[in-house]
Amino acid sequence: MTTATSRLHPTYARMPVTIFEHMSGLARELGAINLGQGFPDGAPPQALLEALARASAERSHQYPPMAGFPELRKAVAGFYERTQGLELTPENVIVTSGATEAVASAILTVVSQGDEVLLFAPAYDAYAPLVRRAGGVPVFLALQAPDWRYERSAIEAAITPRTRALVLNDPLNPTGTVASPEDLAMIAGVCRTHDLFAICDEVWENVRFDGRAHASLLAQPGMAERALKIGSAGKIFGATGWKVGWIVGAPEVAAVVARAHQFLTFTTPPMLQFAVAEALDEAAIAKACTASWEQTRAVLLEGLDREGFVTLPSAATWFSCIDLPASGIPLDDRTFSERAVREALVTSIPLSSLWEGDHTPTHIARLCHCKPAPMLEDAISRLARWRDGLR
Numbered sequence: 001m002t003t004a005t006s007r008l009h010p011t012y013a014r015m016p017v018t019i020f021e022h023m024s025g026l027a028r029e030l031g032a033i034n035l036g037q038g039f040p041d042g043a044p045p046q047a048l049l050e051a052l053a054r055a056s057a058e059r060s061h062q063y064p065p066m067a068g069f070p071e072l073r074k075a076v077a078g079f080y081e082r083t084q085g086l087e088l089t090p091e092n093v094i095v096t097s098g099a100t101e102a103v104a105s106a107i108l109t110v111v112s113q114g115d116e117v118l119l120f121a122p123a124y125d126a127y128a129p130l131v132r133r134a135g136g137v138p139v140f141l142a143l144q145a146p147d148w149r150y151e152r153s154a155i156e157a158a159i160t161p162r163t164r165a166l167v168l169n170d171p172l173n174p175t176g177t178v179a180s181p182e183d184l185a186m187i188a189g190v191c192r193t194h195d196l197f198a199i200c201d202e203v204w205e206n207v208r209f210d211g212r213a214h215a216s217l218l219a220q221p222g223m224a225e226r227a228l229k230i231g232s233a234g235k236i237f238g239a240t241g242w243k244v245g246w247i248v249g250a251p252e253v254a255a256v257v258a259r260a261h262q263f264l265t266f267t268t269p270p271m272l273q274f275a276v277a278e279a280l281d282e283a284a285i286a287k288a289c290t291a292s293w294e295q296t297r298a299v300l301l302e303g304l305d306r307e308g309f310v311t312l313p314s315a316a317t318w319f320s321c322i323d324l325p326a327s328g329i330p331l332d333d334r335t336f337s338e339r340a341v342r343e344a345l346v347t348s349i350p351l352s353s354l355w356e357g358d359h360t361p362t363h364i365a366r367l368c369h370c371k372p373a374p375m376l377e378d379a380i381s382r383l384a385r386w387r388d389g390l391r
Helices: 021-028 046-058 071-086 099-110 127-133 152-159 183-195 233-237 251-261 270-281 284-308 332-345 373-391
Strands: 093-096 117-122 135-140 163-168 197-201 227-230 245-248 321-322 364-368
Touching: 021 127, 021 332, 046 270, 071 093, 071 245, 071 270, 093 099, 093 251, 099 127, 099 197, 099 227, 099 245, 099 251, 127 135, 127 321, 135 152, 135 227, 152 183, 152 245, 163 321, 183 197, 183 321, 227 233, 227 251, 233 270, 233 284, 245 251, 245 270, 284 321, 332 364
Parallel strands: 117 135, 117 163, 163 197, 197 227
Antiparallel strands: 093 245, 227 245, 321 364
């Protein structure tokens, strides 16, 4: 018997809601502390809000140029020149409605029917569905805890004549780890040798700690013409709901990506573009955001350590991961997350939900630290009391 959903695209008809929507829905329903989905609880920087107010009062509210206002494209190029040493022009930049739309535009541009795309697991959960929707085949390469290192032999073993591209998320969500200079040089070498395109999801580039500066795969020799770099104002300034992102690539490549973008969202709200452009030009704003998150990260990590939780090494993002058995929790990650939100009223994300393919770890849960310190301390206390009751 034919049903309504049987006539819909199988990529979406068979798909559940994302783990982020599921866990945040439980947090709202139960009144739990939400350390699952990544977003700050506070307002964005005051300077950003003031720039938004000025733009709303003084600037156009009509369709912006499809590729983004020149002011924002210039600001993105300047931001990367100052912070990462990239030599860019506004023609390298296409403004998108958030980084996920940028990922979609990049995949739709690069991937054709039957192309294989290498994805490193754990992976942001949008990658595989977008590859499939473009007609491609996701090929997962499992990274191994606790270091989550990239291995050339494993990458090259997965390459076939149909391999078209790879997606590199650096810094890596959900682990909070960063690729080493040696990793980046190796991955660039693989791309050059095997004629692969690289889609570089670098939304966490400015949320790095311990003095570790970001370096883009785009800057590696021979990658300027075969890489697309994706960034996010929401991550830089803690304004995730603004959904302002961008794609950076060689002008002739960026121009083709723009043709995919124009039939997704076409444009991004003009007042948000002007506000982000202002904020990117003021280096102190982004630096203050990162410094604030470094403090709340310390609150989470020190509190977890004090209560006997074992965390995995990380140096970036808004997330830290706990090793459940090493922390005295005799549950797999999905059971932990489902029970902790209901019984401890603390929301987390099970790492296995961001995994496809073999060697799925089931002993790691992700917690978000870009929250007020009192909230983090409360969450740690709740989890510790609940864990102790399991023994």
